[in-house]
Amino acid sequence: MGRKFGSMVAFATVAVVTLGVVSQASASPTSPKYQQKSASYTVDGARTQADRNRVGSTGASIDSVEGARLDVTATAVEAMKIERLGYKVTQQRTEGFPAADSGYHDYTEMQAELEKAAKAYPKIMQKLSLGKSYEGRDMPLIKISDNVAKDENEPEILYDAHQHAREHLTVEMALYLVKMYTEGYGKDPRITKLVDSREIWIVPDMNPDGGEYDLSGGKYHNWRKNRQPVGNGGVKGVDLNRNWGYKFACCDGSSPVTTSETYHGPSAFSAPETQRLRDFVLSRRVNGVQQIKASIDFHTYSELVLWPYGYTTQTTAAGLNGDQQKTFATLGKTFAKSNGYTPEQSSSLYITDGSIIDWLWANQGVWAFTFEMYPTTPGKGGFYPPASVIDRETARNKDASLTLAEYADCAYRAIKKENQYCATSPSPR
Ligand code: CXA
Ligand code: CA
Ligand code: CA
Ligand code: ZN
Secondary structure, X not given: OOHHHOOOOOOXXXXXXXXXXXXXXXXXXXXXXXXXXXXXXXXXXXXXXXXXXXXXXXXXXXXXXXXXXXXXXXXXXXXXXXXXXXXXXEEOOOOOXXXXXXXXXXHHHHHHHHHHHHHHOOOOEEEEEEEEOOOOOEEEEEEEOOOOOOOOOOOEEEEEEOOOOOOOXXXXXXXXXXXXXXXXXOOOHHHHHXXXXXXXXXXXXXXXXXXXXXXXXXXXXXXXXXXXEOOOOOOEOOOHHHOOOOOOOOOOOXXXXXXXXXXXXXXXXXXXXXXXXXXXXXHOEEOOEEOEEEEEEEEEOOOEEEEOOOOXXXXXXXXXXXXXXXXXXXXXXXXXXHHOOEEEEHHHHOXXXXXXXXXXXXXXXXXXXXXXXXXXXXXXXOOOOOHHHHHHHHHOOHHHHHHHHHHHHOHHHHHOOHHHHOOOOOOOO
């Protein structure tokens, strides 16, 4: 197991928060502060219509009924009244980042930010959807290009973030890319040229359920996986970056144990979230030619640029020949020069099987990289660096992100073999 999992503790906590806050509010129930702010609660033990009427009479709105369980929207005072009627009340809504880290975007804030950008730049940006996560959250998909509503014959690039729940800085990275490409269009010639000549796909949140769970209850849970029930229902979650379908579970680079941090799931693509991105990527094949040519999958932390394969320490293997390996390494080193990360084949870190980059490369011929962002050590914040580093650490990947997009027409140019490999079709593998 990699060094970062060594100190993991087990999590068996539930996502709901008990009502300490509400009892506190009762100290001054008439204070407007407590009356105004609504939150979502689960009410248990409300079996009958009479029960529901009693709950409703507090002023709370009943949003859904499932057996004896109600979902309600209520102020703290209303929630307290429901509790006093004898029902079990638990606060449902996540509370977002702790105040000190409010510079980060939780799921709702991320969605708002994306909506805002799509409204501001309708000619070059679309906010689409990949579908839904296990718990039913929408997984936004951003497209940025000139003539954005058209599928043009332009090399396509994919940036995805947040496969791992606690790696919140990667969502900020995706939001940075959205801002960079939209606000830079027509101003920065390098960006303008790319938006005009590429189709850029951004998936800012591969794991919205895990991400929200990680923030629930006003503290970090150090959660990595998604929130799918596994095994006999106890500990939840599949490691999304071990659930991809190339050499799935082949090589001890993931775990068959459901409670493990790197549990690969019962089968490849068992997680709805990996299915969603897989299906999108497969949908980008036109006449059998994958349109997505290059990608970056953002993670934290360690400050690394990684490329395939992860399942083997061999530098070349099935589907990865010497020129391809050289292209990966050359591009990787170029990125590392600009962001100061360490470049290496992903298996040099540790063996992984079922990672996104192995699948993207082996199955679809996408020049696929993983960036492990800031910091290098737990001492600098580990998975939870302060919000004060967001601007610096996202901008740090500007050049590398643009360079990847520039090479999407022919990655072999990195090793000066564009004439040999890209004369007929652009950027073949
Ligand atoms: C990684 C990423 C992509 C391919 C192989 C390895 C590293 C990543 C992981 O283990 O999935 N590290 S991380 N972000 O700490 O989980
Ligand atoms: Ca276009
Ligand atoms: Ca296209
Ligand atoms: Zn990760």
